[in-house]
Amino acid sequence: MTSIFLQAQGAQGGGWSMILMFVAIFAIMYFFMIRPQQKRQKEIQKFQNELTTGTPVVTGGGIYGTVKSIDLAKNTVDVKIAHDVVVTVDKNSVFKDMNSTPLQK
Known part of the structure; x- marks a missing residue:
């Protein structure tokens, strides 16, 4: 009976860690994939406008x-x-x- 009670308490704290993990993954994707691509796109657009x-x-x-x-x-x-x-x-x-x-x- 005690082990069931402890498992239930452990599951409640897992929600915040899961949300934090998703935020961290999104931040990593933004800084390593999305932001550099946006910078490259701006450079290409600038080059095309200054032809x-x-x-x-x-x-x-x-x-x-x-x-x-x-x-x-x-x-x-x-x-x-x-x-x-x-x-x-x-x-x-x-x-x-x-x-x-x-x-x-």
């Missing part, structure tokens, strides 16, 4: 090229991918080319 002619980029499909012109009304970018080859892509599918060196002005 200029001649900037080396990579399209969402993996095509490397340089920005030839930007049409803000249509939200598109003309990307030169080879000699006399220009493709038009959505501005949101253009990312920074990490392999290239910055252009000298």
Whole structure:
């Protein structure tokens, strides 16, 4: 009979520890997964908003090229991918080319 009473008392204290554990897991997920992803997304958005002619980029499909012109009304970018080859892509599918060196002005 005493062991049943002790088990019932132990179960009552487990609720707070379970809530604390869920809060700790959420905090860990936020600081290691959600927050860095939000920072990366802001950097990508900043890069896309500051695009200029001649900037080396990579399209969402993996095509490397340089920005030839930007049409803000249509939200598109003309990307030169080879000699006399220009493709038009959505501005949101253009990312920074990490392999290239910055252009000298």
